[in-house]
Amino acid sequence: MLYLSEITGSLDILGKGVMMGFGMIGPGIGVGLIGASFMNAVGRNPEAAKYLGQILVFVAVVELMALLVFASLFIIK
Amino acid sequence: MAYGAFTNFAVEAGPTVHIKPQTLFDINGWPITNSMIFAWICSFIIVVVLIRVARRMTLRPKGGLTQFVEAGSEFISNLLEGALGSKEKALKYGPYFATMFFFIALSNLLGLMPGVGEALVYHDQPFLRAFTADLNATLAISVVSLSLVQYFAIRESGFIKHLRHYFAGKLWNPLTYFVGIYEVFGEFIRLFSLALRLFLNIAIGEIIITVFAYLGKNVAPLTDLPFLILELGVCLLQAYIFVMLSVTYLSLAIKHSDDSHEDKEDVKFDSLTEMAVSSSS
Numbered sequence: 108m109l110y111l112s113e114i115t116g117s118l119d120i121l122g123k124g125v126m127m128g129f130g131m132i133g134p135g136i137g138v139g140l141i142g143a144s145f146m147n148a149v150g151r152n153p154e155a156a157k158y159l160g161q162i163l164v165f166v167a168v169v170e171l172m173a174l175l176v177f178a179s180l181f182i183i184k
Numbered sequence: 185m186a187y188g189a190f191t192n193f194a195v196e197a198g199p200t201v202h203i204k205p206q207t208l209f210d211i212n213g214w215p216i217t218n219s220m221i222f223a224w225i226c227s228f229i230i231v232v233v234l235i236r237v238a239r240r241m242t243l244r245p246k247g248g249l250t251q252f253v254e255a256g257s258e259f260i261s262n263l264l265e266g267a268l269g270s271k272e273k274a275l276k277y278g279p280y281f282a283t284m285f286f287f288i289a290l291s292n293l294l295g296l297m298p299g300v301g302e303a304l305v306y307h308d309q310p311f312l313r314a315f316t317a318d319l320n321a322t323l324a325i326s327v328v329s330l331s332l333v334q335y336f337a338i339r340e341s342g343f344i345k346h347l348r349h350y351f352a353g354k355l356w357n358p359l360t361y362f363v364g365i366y367e368v369f370g371e372f373i374r375l376f377s378l379a380l381r382l383f384l385n386i387a388i389g390e391i392i393i394t395v396f397a398y399l400g401k402n403v404a405p406l407t408d409l410p411f412l413i414l415e416l417g418v419c420l421l422q423a424y425i426f427v428m429l430s431v432t433y434l435s436l437a438i439k440h441s442d443d444s445h446e447d448k449e450d451v452k453f454d455s456l457t458e459m460a461v462s463s464s465s
Contacts, residue, residue: 160428167425171377174384181203181391
């Protein structure tokens with residue numbers, strides 16, 4: 108006979124997994140959009156390739172959210 | 185076999201992850217942490233190397249270390265010229281940002297050296313820790329950077345004008361004050377995001393390297409290699425991004441101060457083009 112109350116374990120591991128999964132969706136979409144629009148711009152006008160440095164700055168701005176999620180793994184107890 | 189024994193020795197303890205720096209000893213109640221000792225070593229290297237290079241500077245680069253420092257400082261001054269609009273301003277604000285770039289890049293890169301971390305131990309605490317992998321350090325760097333940005337902006341445009349850049353608009357309108365307070369709050373968000381970005385990139389890079397060294401067991405150098413190469417890129421990129429963002433904040437704070445001039449120039453330009461168009465047609 109299975110009693111649900113006898114299942115033990117820690118829910119924080121599950122929570123960490125859910126947090127990683129959902130938290131990485133947003134930054135993933137963001138970095139993808141930045142890369143896609145950069146490639147679009149370079150395709151239309153190849154001289155736009157010189158703005159790669161500024162693209163990396165925006166990638167870093169979006170990346171901060173992903174890093175916050177990753178850092179929360181070690182803060183959540 | 186000897187190779188395997190070495191990696192086993194390194195991996196045996198399991199991955200130890202530190203988010204905070206550890207206190208090594210006290211001097212009159214002031215805690216001295218391992219990241220502070222690393223920072224002292226870094227700043228000593230920066231001072232010695234940069235002064236030596238500056239004395240050896242010639243018109244034709246001799247090669248060696250000098251050319252790397254020259255390339256880096258020229259890169260930063262070009263960046264400043266692009267963001268601030270003129271060579272004079274780039275040379276005026278260049279020294280601080282170039283020093284910041286070299287310091288952050290050096291402390292990021294030295295953090296990847298063997299000996300930093302768990303290898304050297306002092307009273308069961310790691311003796312060295314990458315300076316930028318410490319939130320206090322990056323907060324200090326960004327506080328200094330953004331206070332200097334405020335100081336430069338006030339020196340450039342005067343206190344009242346700089347304040348009007350936050351509280352722009354008509355003074356009888358209550359919305360002006362709400363927007364202004366929001367803008368001032370945004371300045372603090374910038375501060376924390378600058379600090380957190382640098383800290384998290386470096387600290388999480390270290391954690392990823394540690395975790396993959398642990399997962400690799402006997403072939404730890406092989407599993408770590410891609411992440412070490414990635415980290416080499418990230419270290420230089422983060423130094424660049426930190427400087428780039430603080431230069432952007434500086435250029436935003438300075439540009440607002442002479443908006444009126446730009447408008448007038450635009451008007452003049454427009455009327456000139458109108459005249460040219462009307463005369464040609």
